[in-house]
Amino acid sequence: MVLSVLERLLVLNLLPFAKGDLTLLRVVREFEGAIGFTDEELQALQFTRNEKGTQWKDVVDPKEFVVEETIRQLLIDAITAKSDNKDLKLEEYDLYERLNAPKE
Numbered sequence: 001m002v003l004s005v006l007e008r009l010l011v012l013n014l015l016p017f018a019k020g021d022l023t024l025l026r027v028v029r030e031f032e033g034a035i036g037f038t039d040e041e042l043q044a045l046q047f048t049r050n051e052k053g054t055q056w057k058d059v060v061d062p063k064e065f066v067v068e069e070t071i072r073q074l075l076i077d078a079i080t081a082k083s084d085n086k087d088l089k090l091e092e093y094d095l096y097e098r099l100n101a102p103k104e
Contacts, residue, residue: 001098004062005045008035009054010095014078024070031071072099 003011012035018028037045045056067075079096082088 001067002062002064003035005056005058005060006091007095007098008037008063010092011035011075014075014092017078017081018074027068027070028074031068035065067099075099 012032015028015032018025020028041060044059047054047056049055076096076099079088079092079099082092
């Protein structure tokens with residue numbers, strides 16, 4: 001699955017809500033490491049936070065990541081929980097749609 005900078009940030013913010021056994025949490029931790037930003041990306045993006053939220057320079061191309069079924073379902077569950085709590089944001093909905101898209 002190709003993820004943009006925004007989608008990577010959304011996923012990184014959703015994964016801490018994952019709950020499960022040691023094996024599941026190890027898979028989550030490994031995926032967090034895989035989609036995290038490298039030092040080079042962090043220097044290029046120059047993230048800043050202000051009253052509008054997190055901003056960055058749009059200089060990093062989207063990247064391909066393997067999203068295993070377990071991680072995909074965790075992300076869907078986390079987004080669904082946010083929806084149930086009326087706390088879902090539009091960009092999270094867009095990610096939800098992509099995660100539920102038929103596999104090519």
